[in-house]
Amino acid sequence: MKKSDFAYELPPELIAQAPLPERSASRLLHVPPAPAPFEDLGVRDLPGLLRPGDLLVFNDTRVIPARLFGRKATGGRVEVLLERITGAHEVRAQVGASKSPKPGSTITLDEGTVLTVLGREGEFYRLRFETAEPLEKVLLRAGRMPLPPYIQREADIRDDERYQTVFSKHVGAVAAPTAGLHFDETLLGALQARGIAFGHITLHVGAGTFQPMRAEHVKDHVMHSEWLNVGAELCQQIRQTKARGGRVVAVGTTVIRALETAWRDGEVLPFAGDTQIFITPGHRIRSVDALFTNFHLPESTLMMLVSAFAGHARIMAAYRHAVQQRYRFFSYGDAMLLWPPAEVGA
Numbered sequence: 001m002k003k004s005d006f007a008y009e010l011p012p013e014l015i016a017q018a019p020l021p022e023r024s025a026s027r028l029l030h031v032p033p034a035p036a037p038f039e040d041l042g043v044r045d046l047p048g049l050l051r052p053g054d055l056l057v058f059n060d061t062r063v064i065p066a067r068l069f070g071r072k073a074t075g076g077r078v079e080v081l082l083e084r085i086t087g088a089h090e091v092r093a094q095v096g097a098s099k100s101p102k103p104g105s106t107i108t109l110d111e112g113t114v115l116t117v118l119g120r121e122g123e124f125y126r127l128r129f130e131t132a133e134p135l136e137k138v139l140l141r142a143g144r145m146p147l148p149p150y151i152q153r154e155a156d157i158r159d160d161e162r163y164q165t166v167f168s169k170h171v172g173a174v175a176a177p178t179a180g181l182h183f184d185e186t187l188l189g190a191l192q193a194r195g196i197a198f199g200h201i202t203l204h205v206g207a208g209t210f211q212p213m214r215a216e217h218v219k220d221h222v223m224h225s226e227w228l229n230v231g232a233e234l235c236q237q238i239r240q241t242k243a244r245g246g247r248v249v250a251v252g253t254t255v256i257r258a259l260e261t262a263w264r265d266g267e268v269l270p271f272a273g274d275t276q277i278f279i280t281p282g283h284r285i286r287s288v289d290a291l292f293t294n295f296h297l298p299e300s301t302l303m304m305l306v307s308a309f310a311g312h313a314r315i316m317a318a319y320r321h322a323v324q325q326r327y328r329f330f331s332y333g334d335a336m337l338l339w340p341p342a343e344v345g346a
Helices: 043-049 135-142 157-162 178-182 185-193 232-243 253-261 301-310 312-324
Strands: 027-031 039-042 055-059 061-063 067-072 077-085 090-097 106-109 114-121 124-129 170-173 197-204 226-230 248-251 271-275 290-294 335-338
Touching (some): 027 043, 043 335, 055 232, 055 253, 077 170, 170 197, 178 290, 185 197, 197 232, 197 253, 253 271, 253 301, 312 335
Parallel strands (some): 027 335, 055 197, 055 248
Antiparallel strands (some): 067 077, 106 114, 226 271, 290 335
């Protein structure tokens, strides 16, 4: 299997550059099992597509202002993109500079905080913030929201709110779990009124999610690592949902990655730690019954994940339909509701 098997043509103008005025105003492409036709709906139609007793599982990670700017001691400009917080004042980050900074050298951020370069691990640097202030406080003052590279503008004040989910809680992501961006209090209230329950995992999305897949053959790709937590309370919610005949619906691919990592002995069990799970066609996703997700980049690992869930041919047909119908793509774009092939059980 090659990454080119997951390519599709996307007119650049369909890449959403900004959020809609209302979170839940996005369109929703409903993709039931074949041969049922695709349905062009709205995100606000989601409650009617689910049943009382179903469980929606969200990722409650919170995005940090992970993009920082400063200068090396030599005066050269530097851009720092945090990949992961590794300690109270230490991070792993990508550093963009004309010359690679050496261990022991310093970077002074534009707002004054000094970073020490501790070392390098592959494409990432280990950095220490030389301050007694809590790291989150420094980032809120010095950092910018790390919008994806396909958004061709600088982050502004609206992104401080709109590139977070309304249920974000645990600080640590450097990219939003974008499927969750469609949910506002009105939609959440409509889902609750329908009798649909909510559960949460935490997976801190890393900068690796934007890195292009360099290996042509899927088997040669090395997946990036991300930290996650699946708690005992959610495991109990899933167990109870299944016992009463309800369905588990993942809100975003990060939820599937977390739950599949936590799947052991025929059920989802508590898990906290790193995952490098790489879900491709041939991997049977057992932890969820449906997936609410945004549209993903061509040839990306997430295209492979959704193809594993709904079937490669079905996904490629759905993406062609979305392009023809002028859906908005990627982080600030529209959404899909996917079901697995009928023979797997929907």
